[in-house]
Amino acid sequence: MNIGRVLASGFGALVVTETAAAVVVVVRLGWTWQQALDAFVVTNSAMALTFGICGAILAWHRPRNPIGWLFLADGLGHATTALCAPLDGPLIATIASYAWPWSIGLFLPLSLVLFPDGRLPSRRWRAVAIAIVVTAPLFVIELGADPEGPGYLKLPGYAELGPLWIVSELRTLAALLAGVVALAVRYRRGEDSVLWLLLAASVAAAFVVPWSFVAGTPVFVLLSIPLIPVAVTIAIVRHQLLDIRLVVSRVLAWVLLSAVVLVVYGLLVAVLDRFVSAQLGRSVVATVVVALLVAPVLPRLQRLVDRALYGDRGDPARVVSKVGEHLAGEGLAGVVEAVRVALRVPYVALTAGQELAGNGTRPDNVEVVPLEYDGVTVGELHVGVRTGESTLGAADRNVLRLVAAPLAVAVHATLLSTQLQASRERLVTAREEERRRLRRDLHDGLGPTLTGVALSADAATNLLATDPDRTRTLITGVSADVRTAIADVRRLVEDLRPPALDELGLLGALRQRAEHLVRTPLQLRLDVPDEVPRLSAAVEVAAYRIATEALTNVVRHSRASSVILRLSCAEALEVEVTDDGPPNGPWHPGVGMQAMRERAAELGGGVEAGPTERGGRVWARLPVVEVP
Template sequence: MTTNAASRRGLVGLLAGFVVAEVAVAVGYLLAIGWGWHEMVDSFMVTNGLMALTFGLCGAVIAWYRPSNPIGWLFLADGIGHATTPLAAAFAQYLADSGASVGAQRVFVTISMAAWPWSIGLFLPLALLLFPTGRLLSPRWRWAAIGVVATSPLFVVEMVGSGDPVSPGLPRGYLAIPSYDSLQPLWTAAELRNLVAILLAIVCLTIRYRRADEMGRRQLLWLLLASVIAILFVTPWAFVAGTPILVLLAIPLIPISVAVAIVRYQLLDIRLVISRALTWGLLSLVAIGVYAVLVALLDSLIASQVGRSAAVTVFVALIIAPVLPRLQQLVDRALYGDRHDPARVASRVGEQLSAGLPGVVAAIRSALRLPYAALTVDGEVIAVDGTPGAVVPLELSYGGEVVGWLDIGVRSGESGLSSADRSVLALVAVPLAVAVHATRLSAELQSSREKLISAREEERRRLRRDLHDGLGPTLTGIAFSADAVANLITPQPPDASRAIDLLTRLRADTRTAIGDIRRLVDDLRPPALDELGLVGALRQRADQMSFRADGATIHVAVSANGLPTLPAALEVAAYRIATEALTNVVRHSRATSAVLALRCGSDLEIEVTDDGPPNGAWHPGVGLQAMRERAAELGGTFNAGPTPTGGLVRASFPLAPLEPR
């Protein structure tokens, strides 16, 4: 451990000990002088003491493990503020009991009244805005933080300005405002300001939740649950007179949830907690509503002597009992997806089958609210969605053969997949295995097609070489021999003229055969590829395209550096696509320049761009269709169309790593 880390942890321990000591001294003294539970509750000693301990100790935990996160230090400051209030109140009471001067008593009363409002008005909302990373959501939220800091003194003034002593028998504080009651609208604004600050924090947390990954969402769920509960309890206390002070004990849920979320968010599956909490919360609301309605009806129909309340309670219990399973199912669907509705999950997966295996994997993870899902075929991950953690592999079988594995991430707080999850996954595994098998067959078919085309082109190259180097020269030699014989025959023999005619016909037939052989050779494979290579052949073709169809000049450049030796099929496809694209530029565009670029890495990419003006969408013709088919034959991709800067044709072919020439 470095010296700085040791110093920080020493400071954390010192501050946490100071908070505990403050609370212990205050509570110990008040108990020693005979204060009871009601006196301590009414003087806010219980609420301030508990909030001091939770904020201080939770802040210490965060600052100990995450010292760079300011939330821990804000919570420590919050804890000190809450702890100082009961300690100062206890000192004021001690001075009063000892007969000390009123001025000294008023000093500690003022400190007691001014210490805790900073915790609620400043430290807590600022920490919520920074949760969980310790940084604001974006630069735009800087103004929200500035507003919280700038307006926090208003709440402090409201609390201190009343001057009311923290307990009976103590004098008023020094900062009491004489016209406090006439400023009631200002104090209402201070209460509204606190509510707005907390609501801003909740909005920020909600936005973070929508943008977060699986880990971030689990962290945020802890705080969102605690914040909602705290607001539901604290809001009536701020605006409804007579609300019990103990509702403020909901506030300590916030530092506890923050500490768990930042340090040990994976301790428990928060979605399970929320599921149960929402179930019982909604059930309680339903029970209260039904009870209130029935009581109102019985008030008008049944005499009070019948024992109305007991009957209503029993009746409500009978109504609520069958509602619980249905309510639990609704909440579970919101948090765990459709795992209790396998048919719905299968339907969602079936809808994605046509979109490909990545869409199916994403649909499975989304439907079951899983943190991670991946599909592995032949040792290769072909589709993945989510953030990996603890993973359970599920076998995918077709016809008794294992065709792949579906890796499912385990939810945080769970040791494995539940029986409900396994049942749903077993159902969707069947169509997924069929899809994997079909995809594998399609890949094998495409591979066979590519091999067939490559073999065809290699055979064409061999035939062209044999015809060009073997049969071609032989026929040419026959033609030359016929010419020589014709030149040697004299006109004297009686059949000389007939021999000359036959030789003339032989020469003509031989030259026709030579022409046919040359055309056949050219059809088998572009001769320029063997004579100049792919790059040289394309440059030759580009040089021949100097004029557009309307007679205007056009400059065509070829860029292809470090191109490796390519298979015959790929050479032909690249040449045909590039020359067809250039031909289309010359014929149909009004470009003044065009660039043909060939790039080779893991893929061979052919790109033809021009600076022609946009003239609407391109309508597929024979040329575009032929280029698309050539790309598809070798497992490549093809796209073409207008862009803001001109036309674009791009084809890409998968290519194993090759050495450059």
């Protein structure tokens, strides 16, 4: 056990011991419940136990989080006051007077500012935290130095310092308000755990505020304060215990409704007291009128509160409208942010094999909504489940179903755009590679050959009169070099566009190339029409290259005894090469296969290739682009 847990256990035990001792003293003195309540023994004991035990739990589980230690100090202050209250003696009274104010003036507001991780919301809050610590003694002196109370350390001229004590009260109120503002800041950042504390603070404030400002309010309303440490402990240690949003939604709705009821009831009673006789039962009339007025108010209040906590999930059309606006203006990044904000969820992301856009912090619990376009799943919408919930609600799912349709279209368009861009990049790369190859062939092959021809011709001219035999030898070499250059030029031209296509047409070029590639014992059968329409140059070259590449693969790899080349042209030009080779497992596409697919894709067509039950098969479909 580390030192932090030892100290947490020790301080927690001390708080419990002091509280138990206070109970024993009260019982031994024979105090009644009302006497203990009026002397604040009951309320201080309750606050001591809750702050002390919750502080010990927090310090045990999160020893580096100062909130646990602040709660322990808070619990010690209340426990000491509860123990000293029923005892006599000026020293004990002094301790009781000066012990508990630190809890309210320093430990509690500082805990709210540091909630939930023990760090300030930002660096700008450092001045606020320092001000809370530095000014805390003023509140302690205000409550402990009053000469009307028993004990020592009383301040002479206390009554003349009334304005200073007003400042002290305002300071404490400001410190607590700073804690509430810090909670609001964290909630706007998406930290749902603060809802536990907001719920407890709302209930406590509803009871404690009247006690602070309305004379005669019973003391037991202070028993609502222990809700705060309990809420803080749950929020830090077990923040996913239940759907806190739903709880807060219902509580706030009823709190607001109760406030409306009180206001309306007070106004009606005042009016009826002014204009209606007591014999008519004005209180009964007021109650009936208030009930009639309030009945339709609760649903409206509930919708307002739900919208603050759950966003626009109750208005799916509004969410879809926001999605459309962001699609038009900000793209997918704006869309996922709009969906996250509209539903008040911690995380939303769009994926299609990889993340296209995301917003928020991904929680452990994420639900996936498939995005379908034309019956095909094109992507997924990942939605983080709110803190405290195990799954998304039915209202959330209804909204996501409506949003999924436009998102699927957007993802499909994005994928098409990405594919188009990739295709363009491949085209540019292929073009530049082809240019580099041509430059290399011209520079390294044809260039030196022609340079040698020129030099040999010059040498032959110079030796023509003096050395005829040498001249004859040089001219013979020039002739050979010229034939080599011609062969290089033909090869380059064939790489650009096979001359056979211009000389023999597509069908004749395929026959010629097939005969050159295929030798016995491999038998070749051509299944082609007598003629095909006049096609564009790009389609002819693509069909020729795909067919010859497929035949080359059959010759090299298939171990087949026969191969069939089929060609048909109706709505599209179809090229098919099949063989009867033995199956040898799935095909692993290489450079040639990739080239076939890219050639077809460039023209808006496609290629299918792979083994079948009867052998191998390559099938290509190319759009027909006829030329006059």
